[in-house]
Amino acid sequence: MEKKKMTMADVADLAGVGKSTVSRYFNGGYVKQSTKSKIQKVIEEYNYEPNAFARLKAKQSNVIGVIVPTLNSKITSRVITSIDRYLREREYTTLIKNSDHDIDLELQNIQKLINMNVDGILVSSIAITKEHKKIFQEAQIPIVVVAQEYEDGISILDDDYQAGKYMGRYIGETGHKKVAYIGVYETDVAVGIRRKQGVLDGLAEYGITDPVIMKSDYSFIGGQKSTREILEQGEVDAIICATDRLAFGAYRILHKEGLRIPEDVSVVGFGGYEESSLLTPELTTLKFDSYAMGYLGAETILKMIQEKPVSKKQIVEFEFIKGNSVKKENF
Amino acid sequence: MEKKKMTMADVADLAGVGKSTVSRYFNGGYVKQSTKSKIQKVIEEYNYEPNAFARLKAKQSNVIGVIVPTLNSKITSRVITSIDRYLREREYTTLIKNSDHDIDLELQNIQKLINMNVDGILVSSIAITKEHKKIFQEAQIPIVVVAQEYEDGISILDDDYQAGKYMGRYIGETGHKKVAYIGVYETDVAVGIRRKQGVLDGLAEYGITDPVIMKSDYSFIGGQKSTREILEQGEVDAIICATDRLAFGAYRILHKEGLRIPEDVSVVGFGGYEESSLLTPELTTLKFDSYAMGYLGAETILKMIQEKPVSKKQIVEFEFIKGNSVKKENF
DNA sequence: CTGAAAGCGCTTACAG
DNA sequence: CTGAAAGCGCTTACAG
Numbered sequence: 172m173e174k175k176k177m178t179m180a181d182v183a184d185l186a187g188v189g190k191s192t193v194s195r196y197f198n199g200g201y202v203k204q205s206t207k208s209k210i211q212k213v214i215e216e217y218n219y220e221p222n223a224f225a226r227l228k229a230k231q232s233n234v235i236g237v238i239v240p241t242l243n244s245k246i247t248s249r250v251i252t253s254i255d256r257y258l259r260e261r262e263y264t265t266l267i268k269n270s271d272h273d274i275d276l277e278l279q280n281i282q283k284l285i286n287m288n289v290d291g292i293l294v295s296s297i298a299i300t301k302e303h304k305k306i307f308q309e310a311q312i313p314i315v316v317v318a319q320e321y322e323d324g325i326s327i328l329d330d331d332y333q334a335g336k337y338m339g340r341y342i343g344e345t346g347h348k349k350v351a352y353i354g355v356y357e358t359d360v361a362v363g364i365r366r367k368q369g370v371l372d373g374l375a376e377y378g379i380t381d382p383v384i385m386k387s388d389y390s391f392i393g394g395q396k397s398t399r400e401i402l403e404q405g406e407v408d409a410i411i412c413a414t415d416r417l418a419f420g421a422y423r424i425l426h427k428e429g430l431r432i433p434e435d436v437s438v439v440g441f442g443g444y445e446e447s448s449l450l451t452p453e454l455t456t457l458k459f460d461s462y463a464m465g466y467l468g469a470e471t472i473l474k475m476i477q478e479k480p481v482s483k484k485q486i487v488e489f490e491f492i493k494g495n496s497v498k499k500e501n502f
Numbered sequence: 503m504e505k506k507k508m509t510m511a512d513v514a515d516l517a518g519v520g521k522s523t524v525s526r527y528f529n530g531g532y533v534k535q536s537t538k539s540k541i542q543k544v545i546e547e548y549n550y551e552p553n554a555f556a557r558l559k560a561k562q563s564n565v566i567g568v569i570v571p572t573l574n575s576k577i578t579s580r581v582i583t584s585i586d587r588y589l590r591e592r593e594y595t596t597l598i599k600n601s602d603h604d605i606d607l608e609l610q611n612i613q614k615l616i617n618m619n620v621d622g623i624l625v626s627s628i629a630i631t632k633e634h635k636k637i638f639q640e641a642q643i644p645i646v647v648v649a650q651e652y653e654d655g656i657s658i659l660d661d662d663y664q665a666g667k668y669m670g671r672y673i674g675e676t677g678h679k680k681v682a683y684i685g686v687y688e689t690d691v692a693v694g695i696r697r698k699q700g701v702l703d704g705l706a707e708y709g710i711t712d713p714v715i716m717k718s719d720y721s722f723i724g725g726q727k728s729t730r731e732i733l734e735q736g737e738v739d740a741i742i743c744a745t746d747r748l749a750f751g752a753y754r755i756l757h758k759e760g761l762r763i764p765e766d767v768s769v770v771g772f773g774g775y776e777e778s779s780l781l782t783p784e785l786t787t788l789k790f791d792s793y794a795m796g797y798l799g800a801e802t803i804l805k806m807i808q809e810k811p812v813s814k815k816q817i818v819e820f821e822f823i824k825g826n827s828v829k830k831e832n833f
Numbered sequence: 834c835t836g837a838a839a840g841c842g843c844t845t846a847c848a849g
Numbered sequence: 850c851t852g853a854a855a856g857c858g859c860t861t862a863c864a865g
Contacts, residue, residue, distance in 0.1 A: 176616075176617070176642070178533070178857090178858055178859085179858065179859060179860095180858075180859090183836095187836075188836085189835060189836035190834070190836085190859085191836055191837080191860075192834085192835055192836070193863080194834095194859065194860055194861085195835085195860090198860080200834095201834055201835085202834075202835085203834055203835085206834080206835080210539075218613070220613055220614060220617050221616060221617070221858085222617045222619065222857095222859070223617070224555035224558075224619065224858090224859095225558055225612065225817070225857075225858035225859040225860095226841090226858085226860070227556055227558070227840095227841035227842060227843085227857095228839095228840060228841040228842095228857080228859065228860045228861065229841085229859075229861085230629045230860090230861090231859055233671075241583070242573075242579045242583045242586070243579045243580070243581055243583055248573045248575075248579065249574070251573055252573045252574055252600065252602070255600050255602070256857095256863080257604065259607075263600075264614075265600075266597065267598045267600075268596075269546060269582075269583065269586050269598075271586070271590075272585065275857055276590075281691070282551055283551060283554065283595075284505075284551045284860075286507070286551050287554055287555050288553065288555065288842095289843095294836095297549075327840075335515055340848085348524070365531050385633075385860065391776055394851090396529070419776070419777065419780050421863095422780055423779075423780065444777075445722055445750070446548075446750065446775075446777035446780070447783055448533070448754075448779055449750050449753055449754065449777070449780075450781065450782070451781070451782035492853060504839080509841090509842055509843085510842065510843060510844095511843090514852095519851080520851060520852040520853075521842090521843085521844095521850085521852085522844075522845080522851070522852055522853080523850085523851055523852070525843065525844055525845085526844090526850095526851085529844080531850095532850060532851085533850075533851085534850055534851085537850080537851080552843075553841095553842060553843070555842090555844040556841075556842035556844095556857095557842085557843055557844070557857090558841095558843065558856085558857035558858060558859085559843065559844045559845065559855095559856060559857040560843075560844055560845085561844090561845090568838075619857095620860095665840080723839095728860095752849095811856095829850085833838080
């Protein structure tokens with residue numbers, strides 16, 4: 172039972188070859204077929220796998236770091252599942268670090284990954300600060316920012332502005348007049364600024380120029396609080412929520428207050444969570460293609476590692492999902 | 503810009519001390535206060551952090567591996583968020599590996615973590631096979647199984663049997679007669695067998711001995727399919743779903759078929775997802791304490807590493823969440 | 834095509 | 850309390 176962990180040297184001995192040869196075997200170097208077979212045999216017998224972190228001298232570690240702001244989000248889950256799949260199929264190891272909505276922790280995590288010699292980092296951040304930029308610039312490895320724009324480098328993003336505009340227009344077009352918007356803090360440029368601006372511009376096209384604007388965190392509770400405040404400030408006929416989760420909060424409060432959706436108040440969100448179609452009425456929302464975002468992010472970082480050209484900015488599509496939470500011809 | 507990455511040797515030079523001293527500085531060894539200050543100064547100036555994976559010779563790596571069956575689950579997200587927090591606060595690095603519902607991949611992941619010299623592994627598995635047991639037994643490091651029972655070792659689990667029984671009784675007690683159960687495959691012992699058995703036993707206490715039983719995967723679609731089949735087989739007055747997500751599928755089909763919940767059919771789930779309270783009617787469900795599960799798992803693995811005694815089996819509580827999806831006094 | 838040797842960035846007895 | 854030396858499990862020129 173005290174079976175010591177096997178090392179490459181053990182494998183080499185057992186196979187009767189040098190350990191450099193075993194190393195070459197694993198890294199696609201030149202090895203004669205007959206030698207290969209010998210090595211393969213002992214590997215299979217002992218179920219040996221090289222220690223991925225002992226490759227101190229290797230130029231490439233074959234590990235990609237992924238930084239996420241939370242593990243508790245549908246969207247994040249989709250993005251990392253997609254990244255992880257893509258990388259795994261190409262023999263890369265994915266290292267996921269959660270920064271739990273804490274910017275300092277995020278910065279530390281990035282630094283740690285760099286020190287761990289990962290080949291590249293995918294950063295899904297809630298905000299890109301000056302510190303981020305500094306670290307990114309000093310890093311000697313490819314970095315791809317996902318779901319947020321990074322002007323000084325490579326990023327994959329949702330089309331937040333256009334999506335917002337689409338939604339703003341939709342609410343305008345369907346005849347709403349007194350509109351409220353529940354957004355998030357502006358440190359999150361993608362959602363807090365661009366998406367909001369899109370919504371405002373879309374609404375403005377229909378003459379709605381002074382919507383009530385709230386700022387919330389990303390939580391269910393936050394959506395409830397904001398909705399309550401909106402109602403206290405007076406009547407509205409539509410609430411546009413920056414995320415589906417916020418919309419869930421709005422539903423909860425509207426139901427509690429005895430207001431009907433959409434007869435009394437229309438509600439829309441952004442996200443296209445699976446659960447959104449289960450609400451009564453089904454939530455009208457915009458779905459971003461998170462799987463595509465993950466795929467593109469992973470593809471891009473590998474291209475960068477191989478020093479192939481990549482686009483500076485790649486924009487992912489969205490899809491309008493029509494539910495029954497918006498009142499039509501609301502004249 | 504070609505700033506080479508700093509090494510411990512560089513720090514030692516800059517601080518005018520030996521590198522063993524720097525190493526001791528980081529690992530809590532004996533260093534005179536004045537020496538400490540010198541080292542600290544250069545560390546701060548250069549923002550140095552040791553490469554966690556170069557600790558080839560260290561007895562402990564201070565990294566804990568976490569294996570999850572999917573990243574796309576509310577429950578899993580809660581569990582790993584909780585584990586990650588606990589470990590991070592104690593200066594451990596969490597390494598998350600997703601096995602994407604693929605048993606072979608899961609086995610490989612476990613093997614990889616072992617080879618990476620992690621100090622311990624938390625395994626949240628959909629099933630514990632003989633191969634798992636073999637690997638676990640041969641591993642020289644602590645392993646804690648989470649959300650699944652592991653008779654040959656340490657595990658943290660939901661009280662699936664009692665939870666199932668509670669639900670079975672509840673449905674019996676509220677007067678239902680023709681009951682269907684949508685479960686999952688029996689490879690998942692916790693949910694597929696224990697939870698189901700609990701439900702059946704609970705129902706039996708009320709004389710319901712021949713419920714219609716379905717087996718599904720964990721998906722929304724799976725819930726829909728099973729519900730459709732149930733309806734084809736005849737009338738039922740209650741559907742018990744092994745997870746909330748399956749219940750979402752049931753809702754969808756029942757709504758489509760024009761059947762009212764709970765007037766025509768009662769529906770209950772297990773999970774207590776945030777979204778479940780947003781359904782109309784609110785879903786009656788059982789919530790397991792996933793944060794506690796993660797916390798206990800992390801705490802237990804650290805105890806094992808420190809060779810402190812731990813319980814073989816720790817059972818996490820559940821909470822009944824009463825919605826409006828069950829018809830009362832259905833006589 | 835292959836192996837001995839040096840080295841990656843750390844840690845750990847050990848001697849001082 | 851501290852530093853030189855050996856070693857962790859690999860990879861990489863290099864010579865053969």
